[in-house]
Amino acid sequence: QVQVVESGGGLVQAGGSLTLSCAASGRTFHYYDMGWFRQPEGKEREFVAAISNWSGSSTYYADSVQGRFTISRDNAKKIVSLQMNSLKPEDTAVYYCAARRIGGSFTDLRNYDYWGQGTQVTVSS
Numbered sequence: 001q002v003q004v005v006e007s008g009g010g011l012v013q014a015g016g017s018l019t020l021s022c023a024a025s026g027r028t029f030h031y032y033d034m035g036w037f038r039q040p041e042g043k044e045r046e047f048v049a050a051i052s053n054w055s056g057s058s059t060y061y062a063d064s065v066q067g068r069f070t071i072s073r074d075n076a077k078k079i080v081s082l083q084m085n086s087l088k089p090e091d092t093a094v095y096y097c098a099a100r101r102i103g104g105s106f107t108d109l110r111n112y113d114y115w116g117q118g119t120q121v122t123v124s125s
Contacts, residue, residue: 002026002114004097009119016087020119022080022097030054030075033100036082037109038093039118045096049082050106060106065091087123094118 008020022034035050049071052058056073070083080097098112105111 002029002032002099004099004114004116006095006097006116006119009095009121011122011124012087014087014089014123014125016123017083017085018087018121019084020082020095020097020121022082022116024078024080024099026078029078031101032114033106034071034073034080035098035100035106035109035112036071036080037096037098037112038091038121039096040090040093045109047107047109048095051080052106062107084121087121089123089125092121092123094120 003025005023012018031053033053036048037045038048039045047062049069050060051071051073059071068086073080096118097116099114100112102111
């Protein structure tokens with residue numbers, strides 16, 4: 001089992017950058033694929049980015065963030081990071097970190113077993 005806690009959210013101007021961190025507990029962190037999702041107010045939760053387990057050799061991004069966001073993991077520190085550049089007002093949302101052991105699509109939130117409480121990101125225009 002793993003527990004995850006997000007941090008790093010805040011208020012930033014459009015065009016700015018922000019880095020989110022997801023700290024995980026448990027001795028088997030490296031077994032888990034990790035993902036970031038977001039939920040704008042009044043909308044459904046959506047996929048943002050994901051990284052495969054172990055070395056994190058595979059990464060996946062939503063079209064809306066491709067080229068602007070970068071996901072990475074540090075297994076020794078049990079941290080997954082989401083570097084967000086060139087932020088836009090439409091990136092405003094609560095961002096959630098999630099972990100999974102089961103396969104299937106990385107972009108489907110139903111395939112993730114463990115979720116954090118979320119961190120708010122607000123991008124002002």
